[in-house]
Amino acid sequence: MHEADFKEDSSTFHEDSVNATFRVSSAVMKKLRAESEKRQTSLNAYINQVLRQHVEWDLFESKIGMMPFPKPVLASIFASMNQDEVEKLANGIGKSTAIDMSIFVQGRFNSDAFISWIEMRMKNSGCEVAHRTREDGGHNIIIKHDLGKNWSLYLKIMLESTLEAFGKAPVFFISDSLVSLEYKN
Template sequence: MRGTYELDSTVKRQQHPPKKEKTRSITYRLPVKLVEEIETEAMNHNISHNVMARQILEKYIQWDRFADKIGMIPVPKKILDTLGIEMSAQEINEIINVIKPVIKDTVLFIKGKYDLKRCIETLEDYMRASGMKSDHRIEGELHHFIIQHELGSNWSVFTEQLLQEIFKEFLPDSKMKCQTTESTVIATIALGGDFNEHEY
């Protein structure tokens, strides 16, 4: 289904509470300019310096340290936007066929095992690292995965088909429904009220 989309106000967001972990205080000696940049960024985001430093380190641990090893390179959004304009249905299928084994290898390398939860979590890590907006909401047994890519309608088609392939691999008897616009994809599938991609 393409066009406008709307989720019921009773739909709740999937909570991602931070795991309770032991902490310890450490001291680093850093260049003044680097500290000032961190302080400025923290102020712009209305968070403490400590939270900003933690976010930077977590992003590195969760994604950046793997990027070179798995062959990830940053691509300007404008290039993807331009490529998407002329992308045909056949080319979308070909890209998906190429990217599926890459996703599997990436999940195995980063998470140590390949299953639906780890696959979804890895895709969320990637979107967060690349600045793409995403959300996960729950409505009873239904789970809504919302992705805002802002790259045009062909990339919405690509995203929809890729998610179809991923869910079909792990849940061949389940049906995913999709709502799309030129910038947003909402994939809806029944995974059960207790499904949490961060618990495995």
């Protein structure tokens, strides 16, 4: 098996890879092969995705206080909150915790590092994220979460206040199932 650190850019990989040999149980290998076939990708590419997720997220998840939480429970908690409660949560502990976690995982704190961490957090929490960089250097980010309007409001407020601290002026669209934001770099 080949282990590699890849930098993904439009589904092409640009960084050098290194050869590594690992002994893996046949049951684990069978599951890895089946999953790579299901995803219509090579076994090597799939194993690199698994290893990348481990070093970028799994190693930090418990250290930063993240815990697995069923989406329906989170959606229900947020649905039971009123708008003032959501705003206080987002501007208070939500924002400060997100900043602390971002610094811990990324090792630095700027708008790019924060957005990168948010994307990683959302993807690893079962959300779909699309991030497009425009020709003018601006960013368009869409987070599809299916957690309800109050979760969208929470994300909007937390992202908006953090990005504004960097001098960004994000423009948002929110619905029951997604948050879309645009800002210039």
